[in-house]
Amino acid sequence: MKLDERVAVVTGASRGIGRATALALAADGATVAVNYRSGKDEALDVVARIEAAGGRAAAFQADVSDYEQATALVADVLEAFGGLHILVNNAGISKDNLIYSMEPQDWLDVMKVNFGGVFNCTKAVLDHLMVTRDGSIVNVSSVMGERGWTGESNYSASKGAVDAFTRSAAIELARFGIRVNAVLPGFAPTDLVAELSAGDVAKHLKRQIPMRDFATVEQVASAIRFLAGPESAYMTGVLLNIDGGGMAGLGLGRLKW
Numbered sequence: 066m067k068l069d070e071r072v073a074v075v076t077g078a079s080r081g082i083g084r085a086t087a088l089a090l091a092a093d094g095a096t097v098a099v100n101y102r103s104g105k106d107e108a109l110d111v112v113a114r115i116e117a118a119g120g121r122a123a124a125f126q127a128d129v130s131d132y133e134q135a136t137a138l139v140a141d142v143l144e145a146f147g148g149l150h151i152l153v154n155n156a157g158i159s160k161d162n163l164i165y166s167m168e169p170q171d172w173l174d175v176m177k178v179n180f181g182g183v184f185n186c187t188k189a190v191l192d193h194l195m196v197t198r199d200g201s202i203v204n205v206s207s208v209m210g211e212r213g214w215t216g217e218s219n220y221s222a223s224k225g226a227v228d229a230f231t232r233s234a235a236i237e238l239a240r241f242g243i244r245v246n247a248v249l250p251g252f253a254p255t256d257l258v259a260e261l262s263a264g265d266v267a268k269h270l271k272r273q274i275p276m277r278d279f280a281t282v283e284q285v286a287s288a289i290r291f292l293a294g295p296e297s298a299y300m301t302g303v304l305l306n307i308d309g310g311g312m313a314g315l316g317l318g319r320l321k322w
């Protein structure tokens with residue numbers, strides 16, 4: 066299989082896109098470190114599913130917004146599996162509000178997890194990857210990093226930072242054999258966007274997406290797996306939209322058709 070002999074760390078893999086990514090990488094032969102912050106049972110369920118399908122995985126607790134915990138995560142994975150080749154920086158949160166009403170702590174929390182986690186884990190894997198010269202990092206950003214949305218200034222800014230970091234890291238680390246890319250999903254129904262992905266709100270949002278549907282977490286995971294693996298060997302610094310065409314248009318619908 067394409068990812069045989071590869072060890073992957075997926076942050077925030079207990080639920081949603083991270084969970085689907087862990088399962089997709091394992092299905093291609095990777096050994097997977099399933100990181101979680103608080104959802105131990107969910108993380109163990111992901112591990113059990115991978116093992117039941119004949120794969121190898123283990124769960125690792127760490128809050129990636131804390132640099133010490135991110136370095137401990139990487140050290141634990143190296144000790145458990147004896148290697149590390151793929152890092153998927155997926156862990157993320159949102160605390161939506163209007164800027165006028167947003168608590169400064171809500172701005173900082175989102176920045177610390179969504180961008181801080183990417184920085185912390187990327188820095189943490191470098192001691193190993195700069196020696197092996199064989200690594201692929203995939204950051205899970207968002208279309209919101211490239212466009213504005215009312216009530217998401219903190220989230221959008223955190224993902225814009227991830228996008229800028231992805232480009233700079235790709236350039237800086239290419240000489241060490243390390244690729245850095247990002248996926249930018251539109252909407253994919255998960256706990257994170259539960260309020261937006263059901264009922265009338267969902268109908269309204271889908272009408273604005275050229276493909277008239279949300280992504281599935283499996284569709285996002287497929288793109289992550291592609292960027293993580295050998296089929297994208299000559300790609301780095303790429304921000305890949307997975308948005309049903311949402312970013313291709315002006316975003317202002319034409320009524321006549």
Ligand code: NAP
Binds near residue numbers: 083129156157206253
């Ligand atoms: P989700 O279902 O809410 O899952 C979030 C995951 O992140 C959980 O496994 C959670 O772990 C973990 N997590 C949160 N804070 C963490 C921390 N400090 N340290 C370690 N793990 C942490 O969200 P999702 O929709 O799958 O989102 C995954 C990524 O995709 C995020 O970066 C999000 O911004 C991005 N994204 C999502 C969408 C979408 O429509 N769903 C669109 C664009 C981008 P615990 O439960 O164990 O705490």
